Amino acid sequence: MSDRTVNAPPSGALGSPLLSLRRVLLFAIFTLALLPVQAVLVSLGSKKARDFPYWYHRQVCRLLGIEVRRRGQQSQEEPTLYVCNHVSYLDIPILGRCIRGSFIAKAEIAHWPFFSWLAKLQRSVFVERRSSRTADHRDQIIRRLEQDDNLILFPEGxxxxxxSVLPFKSALLSVAERRPHDRPLTVQPVSITYSHLDGLPLGRFLRPYFAWFGDMDMPDHAWRALGLGRLTVIVEFHEPVTLHEFGSRKALTRHCQAAVEAGLMRALSGREPEDEAGKQPDDGDDVTEEAAEEAAEDDGGVVAR
Incomplete structure (x- = not known):
């Protein structure tokens, strides 16, 4: 039996059904109220269609009790291809509140009830895993990059x-061989770590209550996860790179995986990056970088994604 089965959360009761119900209702009401807004922005081709989801995901994380602590410096280049490990469906609002960009998603999601609407309104790029379609998808991704759209990729598949981090698949990273606007494409590895629940380390026993993998049923898993307390997730942005620095797509893929793995292991062990030593707690960047936006929201301002 594989670790992916052994580590699945036990079926015993854990968390509050009332908290699950409250969070599900708040998420549903909030999302349904805003779907028409984003639909109009997308249909009009408005630039705000790229910005609105950033604000939306920030509010979703608050509604679901998710605290995001950012480490490292995020790329300021547009476009940037963000290469991230994948743990859960919760990665979407977590990364969505940190990155103004669209996701590269597997084609099946385009047919999921409800979530397909969200993915399409986020302007996600849907790709099939069949190698025969890789070139078509690569061209579609290039068109988006030429429009200066940041894209978010989960190369584990x-x-x-x-x-831990599963092996990265290099096929979609072949997009890094192209040069949007005749410039090397910036690629930034990003580590996502589900680290604490109500301020206490998750550990291997509790982490599967949030990690969604194997043959877990999504509705049951989400109901249980949303009934728990306040989740802390560490998102670490590693040094941006380009393919030119490594000479080949596979070498770039290996570098990205190594950087993401190092960030995950560092966060799981409670260590901080060397350049974080002596600084404020991990969420200090959020406090300094995002507090102004949150204050503007509280004052009635609108923060675009």
Whole structure:
């Protein structure tokens, strides 16, 4: 039996059904109220269609009790291809509140009830895993990059148990061989770590309550996860790179995986990056970089994604 089965959360009761119900209702009401807004922005081709989801995901994280702590410096180049490990469906609002960009998603999601609407309104790029379609998808991704759209890629091809990183697949990273606007494409590895629940380390026993992998049923898993307390997730942005620095797509892929793995292991062990030593707690960047936006929201301002 694989670790992905052994580490699945037990079926015993954990968390509050009332909290699950409250969060599900708030998410549903908030999302349904805003779907028409984003639909209009997308249909009009408005630039705000790229910005609105950023604000939306920030509010979703608050509604669902998710605290995001950012580490490292995020790329300021547009476009940037963000290469991230994949742990859960919760990665979407978590990364969505940190990155103004669209996701590269597997084609099946385009047919999921409800979530397909969200993905399409986020202007996601849907790709099939068949190698025969890789060139078509690569061209579609290039067109988006030429429009200065940041894209978010999960190169593992599936979600993990959150305790390790699965092997990165290099096929979609072939997009890094292109040069949008005749410039090398910026690629930034990003580590996502589900680290604490109500301020206490998750550990291997509790992390599968949030990590969604294997043959777990999504509705049951989400109901259980949303009934728990306040989740802390560490998102670490690693040094941006380009393909030119490594000479080949496979070498770039290996570098990205190594950087993401190092960030995950560092966060799981409670260590901080060397350049974070002596600084404020991990969420200090959020406090300094995002507090102004949040204050503007509280004052009635609108923060665009």
């Amino acid at each position: 599936t979600s993990s148990d959150g305790n």
